[in-house]
Amino acid sequence: MTIGKVYLVGAGPGDPGLLTIKAKGILELSDVVIYDALVSDAILVSINPLAEKINVGKRRGNHSLLQSEITDLLIAKAKEHAIVTRLKGGDPFVFGRGGEEMADLVAAGVSVDVVPGVTAGIAVPAYAGIPVTHRDYGSSVVFVTGHEAAGKYRPKVNWRSLAQAAETMVIYMGIYNLPFIVAELLTAGLEGDTPIALIRNGTRPDQAELISTLAEVVAQAQAIEFAPPAIAIVGRVVDFKHDCMC
Numbered sequence: 659m660t661i662g663k664v665y666l667v668g669a670g671p672g673d674p675g676l677l678t679i680k681a682k683g684i685l686e687l688s689d690v691v692i693y694d695a696l697v698s699d700a701i702l703v704s705i706n707p708l709a710e711k712i713n714v715g716k717r718r719g720n721h722s723l724l725q726s727e728i729t730d731l732l733i734a735k736a737k738e739h740a741i742v743t744r745l746k747g748g749d750p751f752v753f754g755r756g757g758e759e760m761a762d763l764v765a766a767g768v769s770v771d772v773v774p775g776v777t778a779g780i781a782v783p784a785y786a787g788i789p790v791t792h793r794d795y796g797s798s799v800v801f802v803t804g805h806e807a808a809g810k811y812r813p814k815v816n817w818r819s820l821a822q823a824a825e826t827m828v829i830y831m832g833i834y835n836l837p838f839i840v841a842e843l844l845t846a847g848l849e850g851d852t853p854i855a856l857i858r859n860g861t862r863p864d865q866a867e868l869i870s871t872l873a874e875v876v877a878q879a880q881a882i883e884f885a886p887p888a889i890a891i892v893g894r895v896v897d898f899k900h901d902c903m904c
């Protein structure tokens with residue numbers, strides 16, 4: 659039996675100005691906040707100073723808590739406290755495992771509310787001057803994870819179909835698999851001069867960008883050791899940045 663409610667809250671991509679008013683209000687009232695690695699320090703200062711703060715941050719190859727352990731922790735805290743917040747980078751339901759956590763909590767009899775956040779796939783390109791759609795540059799957009807393909811016999815993401823399906827491709831978690839992804843997109847028929855932008859730590863003071871082409875991006879990213887967390891944007895919308903001198 660739980661007395662509390664778990665709020666599944668999106669923190670946005672980093673800039674505290676992108677935290678929603680609803681999310682800020684919940685953070686200020688929370689008894690416990692359980693948060694991920696990608697939640698910025700500038701957001702953490704909004705948390706009720708009396709709240710218990712628990713970092714369950716996961717970074718590639720360094721899982722500090724298993725998903726099941728996080729769920730168990732949330733259930734345990736909801737038995738003791740009224741307002742338990744699960745704070746996630748961006749939006750909880752966009753490549754954030756929010757759906758999985760919600761299902762587990764509901765199955766355990768815990769009441770859950772979701773507070774959507776500003777997802778990195780829209781805000782990060784926007785801060786770099788790249789609109790993910792524009793009538794003259796790209797009328798369709800797909801959001802996809804680049805994390806799926808490495809080493810799998812049968813990749814879940816069908817890059818070759820996606821390359822033909824949408825004019826703009828926004829790739830989360832794609833830096834490690836970039837050589838594979840780029841090779842798939844070229845095999846699918848995208849031209850070597852198709853623009854691509856890599857943006858790390860978008861909306862934060864240390865935002866870093868690499869603007870390139872499919873033909874050159876892998877070598878350029880390796881040369882400067884471009885590291886995650888980053889979003890990749892593929893398509894002519896990337897040219898908008900140059901054309902409007904944003």
Ligand SMILES: C[S@@+](CC[C@H](N)C(=O)[O-])C[C@H]1O[C@@H](n2cnc3c(N)ncnc32)[C@H](O)[C@@H]1O
Pocket residue numbers: 671672696746747748749750751752753754776777778779782829830831832857858859860861862886887888889
């Ligand atoms: C596990 S996913 C979580 C996505 C998040 N739920 C969202 O809606 O933005 C983590 C990935 O999101 C992207 N990401 C999140 N914040 C970012 C930022 N500030 N700058 C660039 N990419 C970011 C990166 O691709 C990172 O590897």
